[in-house]
Amino acid sequence: MYKLSVRTFFGACALLTASLLLQSATAQSVGLGIPVTEAQLQAFDLIVGPDGSGLPEGSGSPLQGKIIYEARCQACHGLNGEGTIDNTTLAGGDIHSETTPVKTVGSFWPHATTLFDFIRRAMPADAPKSLSNNEVYQVVAYVLYLNGIINQYAVLNKDTLLTIEMPNKDGFIDQSQIQ
Amino acid sequence: MKKTPPAVLEQVAGNGLLSRRHLLGVGLAGLGTAATSAALGADAGVVFEIPGWSKQPAAGSSSYGAPSSHAGNLQRLAGAPNPLYPGGGASRSPLQHLQGTITPNSLHFERHHAGIPDIDPAQHKLIINGLVRQPLVFNYEDLLAYPMVSKIYFLECSGNSGSLFGNNAAAGSVQSLHGLVSCAEWTGIRLSTLLEEAGVQAAARWVSAVGADAASMGRSVPLTKAMDDVLLALYQNGEPIRPEQGYPMRLFVPGWEGNISVKWLTQLKLTSEPSQFRDETSKYTDTMKDRRSLQFTFPMGTKSVITSPSGQMALTRKGLYQVTGIAWSGNGSIRRVEVSADGGRSWADAEIESHQSEKALARFRIPWQWTGADAVLLSRATDSTGAVQPSRAAILEERGNLAQYHYHGIQSWGIDAAGAVSNVYV
Numbered sequence: 001m002y003k004l005s006v007r008t009f010f011g012a013c014a015l016l017t018a019s020l021l022l023q024s025a026t027a028q029s030v031g032l033g034i035p036v037t038e039a040q041l042q043a044f045d046l047i048v049g050p051d052g053s054g055l056p057e058g059s060g061s062p063l064q065g066k067i068i069y070e071a072r073c074q075a076c077h078g079l080n081g082e083g084t085i086d087n088t089t090l091a092g093g094d095i096h097s098e099t100t101p102v103k104t105v106g107s108f109w110p111h112a113t114t115l116f117d118f119i120r121r122a123m124p125a126d127a128p129k130s131l132s133n134n135e136v137y138q139v140v141a142y143v144l145y146l147n148g149i150i151n152q153y154a155v156l157n158k159d160t161l162l163t164i165e166m167p168n169k170d171g172f173i174d175q176s177q178i179q
Numbered sequence: 180m181k182k183t184p185p186a187v188l189e190q191v192a193g194n195g196l197l198s199r200r201h202l203l204g205v206g207l208a209g210l211g212t213a214a215t216s217a218a219l220g221a222d223a224g225v226v227f228e229i230p231g232w233s234k235q236p237a238a239g240s241s242s243y244g245a246p247s248s249h250a251g252n253l254q255r256l257a258g259a260p261n262p263l264y265p266g267g268g269a270s271r272s273p274l275q276h277l278q279g280t281i282t283p284n285s286l287h288f289e290r291h292h293a294g295i296p297d298i299d300p301a302q303h304k305l306i307i308n309g310l311v312r313q314p315l316v317f318n319y320e321d322l323l324a325y326p327m328v329s330k331i332y333f334l335e336c337s338g339n340s341g342s343l344f345g346n347n348a349a350a351g352s353v354q355s356l357h358g359l360v361s362c363a364e365w366t367g368i369r370l371s372t373l374l375e376e377a378g379v380q381a382a383a384r385w386v387s388a389v390g391a392d393a394a395s396m397g398r399s400v401p402l403t404k405a406m407d408d409v410l411l412a413l414y415q416n417g418e419p420i421r422p423e424q425g426y427p428m429r430l431f432v433p434g435w436e437g438n439i440s441v442k443w444l445t446q447l448k449l450t451s452e453p454s455q456f457r458d459e460t461s462k463y464t465d466t467m468k469d470r471r472s473l474q475f476t477f478p479m480g481t482k483s484v485i486t487s488p489s490g491q492m493a494l495t496r497k498g499l500y501q502v503t504g505i506a507w508s509g510n511g512s513i514r515r516v517e518v519s520a521d522g523g524r525s526w527a528d529a530e531i532e533s534h535q536s537e538k539a540l541a542r543f544r545i546p547w548q549w550t551g552a553d554a555v556l557l558s559r560a561t562d563s564t565g566a567v568q569p570s571r572a573a574i575l576e577e578r579g580n581l582a583q584y585h586y587h588g589i590q591s592w593g594i595d596a597a598g599a600v601s602n603v604y605v
Contacts, residue, residue, distance in 0.1 A: 029326075030324055030325050030326075030372075030376070031376060032317065032318075032321035032322075032324060032325075033307070033313075033315030033316065033317050033321075033373070033376050033377065034315060034316050034317070034318075035313050035314070035315060036306070036308070036314045036315065036316050037314065038308060038314060041306060041308055041314065044306065044446070045306075045308060045446065045448065046389070046395060047387050047389065047397065047446075047448055047450075047454050048454075049450060049452060049454050049455070050452060050453075050454070050455045051452065053450075075263075076263045084263065085261075085263060088263060095466070095470045096470050100581060101466070101470065101581070103461065103466075105461075108461060108472075109460060109461055110455070110460055111455045111460065113455065114455050114456065114457055114460050114461070117397075117454070117455075117456065117457070118456070118457035121389075121394065121395035121397070122292070122293065122393070122394040122395060122396075122457070125263065125264060125265055125267075125293070126265055128293065128393045128394065128395070129395075171470065171471050171472055172460070172464065172471065172472050172473075172474040173471055173472070173473050173474060174474055174475055175473050175474060175475045175476045175477070176401055176453070176474075176475035176477065178476075178477070178478070179401065179403065179404055179477060179478065
């Protein structure tokens with residue numbers, strides 16, 4: 001029944017049968033949500049989907065990203081993404097290594113969009129959301145460059161980021177149907 | 180003879196009168212009733228006197244209660260702060276000290292990705308947007324006017340018990356090894372009520388949930404689950420949700436890995452595909468032997484663990500003990516728990532308390548006479564779908580040891596002739 005409108009002022013209710021009105025009466029009884037527009041949420045909604053939805057305007061290259069990275073990321077992630085302590089390695093690794101694989105952006109992450117989404121919402125860990133959208137594109141570009149996925153002259157924006165194929169993109173088995 | 184165990188029965192008066200701290204520290208396992216009665220009866224010379232606290236009035240009521248000062252060992256176990264991961268980390272529930280099935284709010288396990296935000300509910304917003312007929316924002320005060328339900332559910336971090344994937348049996352207590360599980364009564368609004376108010380579009384299949392912590396942690400929830408039993412939880416065991424559990428509001432996804440119950444919930448975005456957040460790709464996925472990784476492994480497996488006797492406890496006398504523990508399943512209720520004291524050669528059914536419900540902890544107990552010989556205590560749960568808790572070996576055979584999450588194998592507690600209890604592999 002969740003496809004039914006629950007806001008009576010849409011006027012569509014006139015078309016509903018009496019039984020449908022009764023069925024949805026509980027959900028309709030409060031209605032205190034305040035309408036907003038997606039435009040109002042543009043700065044609030046940080047979700048970047050694997051289809052590129054939510055990617056903002058802006059761009060960045062690895063060479064630009066190196067400057068940001070060395071200022072804001074290197075202390076934890078190491079000069080070349082080799083990491084400092086557990087779970088800070090973001091470059092290198094081989095998911096098929098004989099020994100326990102080192103999981104990094106290059107060896108493990110299936111989507112480049114996740115890198116943009118995560119850096120923008122959660123990094124740097126000591127000052128999340130302090131990077132501009134351009135700076136996020138730049139850092140994403142540099143991390144992909146450190147992993148050998150793009151060259152140093154590549155420019156990432158909302159279109160080119162979507163064209164990137166991550167090495168482990170086929171390495172996951174979706175279990176979500178098991179509920 | 181004893182190996183200086185961490186908890187020994189302390190005699191505070193002659194002839195077997197024991198410190199009451201043992202009722203908290205060792206639980207019922209340390210005090211067989213027959214042995215206690217015998218000890219009391221053995222010395223008719225014991226003279227009972229009125230204790231000092233019965234002879235003078237004490238401090239009166241308080242505005243917010245606190246545990247007894249004698250219950251100082253009732254503590255969560257937190258890892259050391261990591262300067263590279265500010266506010267990150269976990270604390271674990273002291274399962275060995277708890278009875279029944281409800282975890283007190285102060286002892287519910289925690290897992291944070293960027294600390295605990297101090298949120299003023301008057302300024303907190305819950306947004307619903309994406310594939311809806313009308314994006315909406317909800318204020319906290321307004322949400323309190325919605326119909327609510329109260330449900331008892333366990334919550335388990337999918338990283339709980341992860342050290343049991345290791346090649347060597349780690350030293351530890353039931354708290355340090357399995358303490359990322361808790362159980363509470365959660366009160367809140369059915370998520371379907373709020374999603375229906377926004378009007379779910381036909382193309383929507385997933386709900387991306389985002390928290391208001393500094394990590395803005397996000398997870399994707401299948402719409403089918405979101406419309407089923409997921410709650411926007413506002414209360415925990417009767418009081419507003421604690422800050423470390425997501426005050427003023429959290430998503431609560433019954434039976435599923437804890438990380439998906441996003442705390443400090445501030446956004447629900449309806450989408451056609453999962454958002455592929457960091458915490459559902461790089462983290463909370465399980466790499467198998469063939470190096471492919473299981474993703475979106477949601478329901479927590481059928482599981483049990485003996486909480487007493489358990490790791491780092493000590494049996495201090497031969498005789499009667501009460502073996503007790505907790506069992507749970509992300510897919511239903513617990514139907515059966517079997518216990519073995521001989522490393523799995525023979526099993527007996529434990530008593531399960533009758534009020535267990537779907538996706539909640541169940542408490543089991545079984546009396547046990549310890550002869551003083553080596554023993555290995557195991558428990559094995561069966562849930563209402565018929566799923567039986569697997570052995571550690573079966574999990575390793577199926578998944579290998581590269582996985583880090585969703586471990587639900589049978590726990591083995593070894594007891595040596597000195598009575599020391601430790602984590603062992605059988």
